[in-house]
């Protein structure tokens with residue numbers, strides 16, 4: 454069977470981001486039958502309807518094409534002021550503009566996050582709300598909250614404990630099941 458293609462997006466641009474590190478760990482821990490590509494959202498410009506009127510910026514069309522080609526998304530988000538960072542919302546806002554929005558509809562998405570006391574939980578619930586607006590289909594469970602993220606990675610960016618590794622592997626297994634189930638459902642419906 455062709456491996457499931459997962460596109461991973463981090464809500465943090467920071468070089469030593471724990472959320473980006475979490476996605477690199479997902480690549481390491483990916484199950485057989487799944488490939489994960491991490492892409493940066495650094496080059497996505499600030500949303501501006503005037504810019505859009507002149508044609509979608511190249512970084513947006515490239516990302517949209519990658520989303521289209523992927524079977525599923527994996528998003529790791531930090532929590533900024535109880536919500537998702539502006540850079541992540543800005544990226545989603547661009548991708549939501551017609552006709553690009555079609556690639557998000559029914560797109561399976563796994564959500565995870567690394568942060569402080571709540572492991573970015575509040576941001577993740579906001580992200581689920583944004584997904585609902587766009588008819589994206591987040592994996593319901595498990596949730597992945599890497600608490601006190603600054604204690605959970607070693608100097609090379611690897612998770613230093615089995616419990617957090619298990620959170621990631623369980624989410625990837627659920628993403629695989631969820632994506633295959635939705636693809637089969639779609640094949641029957643069409």
Ligand SMILES: Cc1cc2nc3c(=O)[nH]c(=O)nc-3n(C[C@H](O)[C@H](O)[C@H](O)COP(=O)(O)O)c2cc1C
Pocket residue numbers: 465466467469470471472473531532533534535536567568569570571572573602
């Ligand atoms: C503007 C800003 C707002 C933040 N707000 C919160 C917050 O509401 N709750 C929280 O737990 N952490 C908050 N933090 C801390 C970040 O979530 C934390 O530093 C996280 O590790 C950043 O993710 P990264 O390591 O992937 O860059 C905030 C950080 C910034 C820069």
